[in-house]
Amino acid sequence: MQQVTPIDMMEQKPDREEQVRRIIHVDMDAFYASVEQRDNPELRGKPVAVGGAAARGVVAAASYEARVFGVRSALPSITAKRRCPDLIFVPPRFEVYRAVSAQIHGIFAEHTDLIEPLSLDEAYLDVTDNKQGIAVATEVATRIRARIKEVTGLNASAGISYCKFLAKMASDLNKPNGQAVITPKNGPSFVEGLAVKKFHGVGPATAAKMQRLGILTGADLKAQSLAFLQQHFGKSGAWYYNIARGIDDRPVRPDRERKSVGAEDTFMTDIFELEAARSEISPLVDKVWRHCEAKNLHGRSVTLKVKYTDFQIITRSRTEAAPFGSAAEIVATAHTLLASLFPTAKGIRLLGVTLSSFADDIERGPGDQLQLEI
Incomplete structure (x- = not known):
């Protein structure tokens, strides 16, 4: 069921004076x-x-028929099969997904040039002044x-609002194949009634920290002072202060x-030895470096991701004063970070390397990582 409340009723502004x-x-x-x-009919x-059916495989995406059984992206394939014995695995075809994504972005461009891709399958569009009037x-x-x-035969959902945060939240309200609106009048109250763990950009660790501080809902978040939020959440404190008010x-x-740009790989057998x-x-570094060279990105921070056989995930990072000048420098740094984790009693099932803190970075909202397939 689509909600089609128009958002041209802009007289109710959320304490904002600009258009x-x-x-x-x-x-x-x-x-x-x-x-x-x-x-495939x-x-x-x-x-x-979509993903590998092998014991070491991971689900990249799941159909809605599979989601009913609790199958979701990033779930180990063996767990997914246990939850849904009739689950059908198909290998990913990224070249096809990219081609379809290009078609979709072409449709976006029919309406606006202000398009911010988040991934192959989602994007923000500013249609305040759109091409079709x-x-x-x-x-x-x-x-x-x-x-x-x-054009594609596929369904899309949409969220419409006066800001990116609420548009993102709205797009989940009537999925699949629906759309929803959060108006300027209703934005602040919508946020107040929402559990913070459902906020886009608030991960499990941050949600748990908020819970320990007695912050369970947007209303709880709004009740905190800016100083309190900055004390406990650093630079993100101002972000939480604003979105609690629908800003x-x-x-x-x-x-x-x-x-950031990262690549990771899951291994067929666990790794116990440092040299392996x-x-x-x-x-991994070669793949990241090639992408960064193509995009003229120069990063100062290297992050090593390790997933153990019991699925515990840890990260280790190092930031330099100047951007890394070669793939070899990144490899050397990643090797140093890796060495600190050995000897290990637990096998390693996945390794990842991410480059970030780009030279031209400016402050943005959360969730801007590109993960490369390998």
């Missing part, structure tokens, strides 16, 4: 899995997981979703740069 923006967050429904079901209506943002979203269905002034950035682990670092 209220019309922001749409478009999110494809179960994108990878839906592409596979579209291209035998998969339609069945629980599908449509006054109501809900109508723009409806047309975009209909056009995506016509998010971040622009939609067509030239948005990623805050060291040998896996170079391929």
Whole structure:
């Protein structure tokens, strides 16, 4: 059921004097899995997981039929199969997903040039002044979703609001194949009634910390002073202070740069020896370095990610005063970080390397990492 409350009723402003923006967050429904079901009729209506079926495999995406059983992305394949014995695994076809994504972004461009891609299957659009002169943002979203269905055969959901944070939250309200609006009048009260663990950008660790501080809802968050939030959450304190009041002034950035670039790999057998682990670092760094060179990105921070056989995940990071000048320098730093974890009694099932703190970084909202497939 679609909610189609118009967002052209801009007289109710959330204590803001500037022109209220019309922001749409478009999110494809179960994108990878839906592409596979579209291209293979035998998969339609069945629980599908995109990813490896091997014991070391991980689910990259799950169809809605699979999600009913608790199958979700990043879930180990063996666990997914246990939850859903009839689950059908299909290998990912990233070249196809990228081609479909290009079609979708072409549809976005029919309406606005202010497009901020978040991934292959979602993006923010600022349609305040759109190319087709449509006054109501809900109508723009409806047309975009209909056009995506016509061109690709796939369903998309959308959230419409006056800021990026609330547009993102709205896009989840009527999934799949729906859209919802959070108006300027209702934005602050919507945030107040929302559990902080459901806030976009608030991960499990931060949610747990907030809970320990007695912050369970947006209303609890709003009750805290800016000084209190900065004391406990550092630079993010100001962000939490604002979104608790329904305020998010971040622009939609067509030239948005990623805050980090990473690559990771899951191994067929656990690694216990340092030399074996060291040998896996170079391929990861090479992939990250190639991408960064192509995008002219120069990072100062290297982060090593380790997932053990019991699925515990730890990270170790090092930041230098100047950007790394070569892949070899990153490899050496990653090797140093890795050495500090040995000897280990637990096997390592996954290693990842991420480069961040780019030279031209500016402050942005949370969640700007690009993860490369390997």
